[in-house]
Amino acid sequence: MSGLVLDRLEVRAKGKLIVALDAVVKPGGVLTIMGPSGSGKSTALAAIIGTLGPEFSLSGRLILDGRDITGLPTRARGVGLLFQDDVLFPHLSVGGNLAFALPAALRGRKARRAAVEAALAKAGLAGFADRDPATLSGGERARVALMRTLLAEPRALLLDEPFSRLDAGLRDRIRAFVLDLIRAERIPAVLVTHQADDAEAAGGRILDPLGRPVPPGT
């Protein structure tokens, strides 16, 4: 079965339940986890990406495209991550950032360069490969970050408030760009946010970290 299954995924710290999620995210669908800061959103995110600290205990399973990824290290999960900030690598060019994400199986300088150029063109950033990421605008950086994530060919996407640092006008455009790509590439996605309009734009189920449905408009 394709898609991301959170199978009674529960995280506890010192016995206290912080995360309890039981949901299925279909390819191209978005599950939104919403709640104020301190509600366990980032713990839920760490559980899915595989960076939980030793102070947490995890139960339940994560199934991605039929494969149990619960015990796998972050790099082997096939879950792509978009941060609140773009977290571009500052020592690499824009093209270098993208090439870092390309699977090693794609061999040959020319082929890799072509893949990078194609991704940039898709994001409306043709000719940006040799640019210094520090010279890009916020919107450009956000798009490079998304393309970098997608080039690693993730089977699922995790979005950690990726729009909250963008200013209002840009925000809608980038959000639409990301959500359209998710649908087009048919990737299951989990969006973690505290903003209702992000959740509504995503269009899927909205839960709080303890798995309770959040009524629209809150």
Place this chain on the structure above:
Amino acid sequence: MTADGALRFAPRLTLLLMAGPVIAGLAGTLRPAFEADGMARLLDWPGLARAVALSLGTGIASTLLSLAIALGLVAALQGGRLFTLILRLLSPLLAVPHAAAALGLAFLLAPSGWIARALSPWATGWTQPPDLLILNDPAGLALTAGLVLKEVPFLLLILIAALPQADAPRRLMLMASLGYGRVAGWMLSVLPAVWPQMRPAVYAVLAYSMTAVDMAIVLGPALPPTLSAQLVLWMTSPDLSIHPVAAAGALVQLGLVLAALALLRCAETGLARLGCRLALTGRRQIWADRWLAPLAAGAGLLVVLLMAGSMAGLALWSFAGPWVFPDALPQRLELDAWARAAPGLGPAALETVLLAALSAALATGLVLACLEAESRFGLKPGGGALWLLWLPLIMPQVAFLPGLAELGLRTGVEGSTGAVAAAHLVFVLPYVFLSLAAPWRAWDPRIAVAGAALGATPGRIFWRLRLPMLLRPVLTAAAVGFAVSVGQYLPTLLIGGGRVTTLTTEAVALSSGGNRRIIGTFAMLQLALPLLAFALALALPAALFRNRAGMRPGA
């Protein structure tokens, strides 16, 4: 998997390489102390009381003075423009080897030195160098001054590195809003938070100042010299029957250092209690700001001036043509001294660079492995590990290097470049670690998560992301290690068995001869090598990442 296992072992290997030689050497040095009535003969030596008093006096006085200046500068001036200026001038002085600083200061202070020349004859009336014992004075004042010049920059930088964890700006604001003076507010609210972090550095300064050999030979009194300097004379003496006396002396020296450290510990507790009592009185102590700020600034600037004068003096002497007293400047500049020194300078410089490059590269590699193991396996270094790190810097060198040299002699490695580099490593490692640990740990962990989420292995994250992003601090730490190795005197002398000649051993050996031009060339080169290393450490990342605005300092 085996690489993973080796990495996991790195911290233990590093600690072993540092603490092992110290402990083995200590045992080796002190064993003969109980043979051949070494202790009885030491006690019969008429110079003992005076040598002990010199070691204690110069060590404690210079430590307290350096500490007072460093604390005063930060407490009274930090944040101001004058402080930034002094800091910027003092930081590069950290790279000046002890021997070069001592020789430079000697050129400045001597009766025929630069200061006397600048003031003569118009102010002093001297047409010939006066018969004054300014240098090598029996009370060790010149030695104390030399030690202070070297330790103020060190303590100041350690102090500044410890400040961020002390939440200083908010504490100071709070104290000011309660009506406290700046200095009083700093001493009562910030110092207690920074002290635990700078404590090992202060202990190291005290131990070093009490036992420094190269500075004592150049600046200290002669008959008798400080205890450590006398011990080295005995230890390197061809008369083997004196060696048990030297071993007994090393035991005494170790006892003196431990006693002084204990005394300092008691003083800390007493002062802390006094501070608490003072805080309870609620006196705002605003008066302290008025006189402490100019005093600290004056002392800081004096340190900068004396060091700058020393360095300039070394350079000038090495290029000086005829220069009769009391002319302030030589009649002309020439390259004669450099040409005459060249046959000795070349091999000594080569050996120095070889030792420094070897020990700095090895230390940087080990420290990187330690830090990477720490983040990859979630290791948390305990307080014990931190003290082991400082052990080679706190343990007096004369107490463990002779035993180590003896061990080298017995295993046949004494006198080889490799053995000396290994001895340098003991002192280079702690400094490289202290220099690199903070920036390495401060690296944004999200970069690693981003890399892992893109499928990168831990190895790829290390080589392609963390190492290049931290290239500047890594190279700076390597340069610190390089500078530390260049400055090593006693390890080179004792482990090298006199067969490994570096710029430092040669400059100190020449210092008694008094040919200032030749000494100037050796000291200049000794000074230039660390500066070159630091320049490279700054230039290389800047050139490599010249098109990356996000990689600039402060970005």
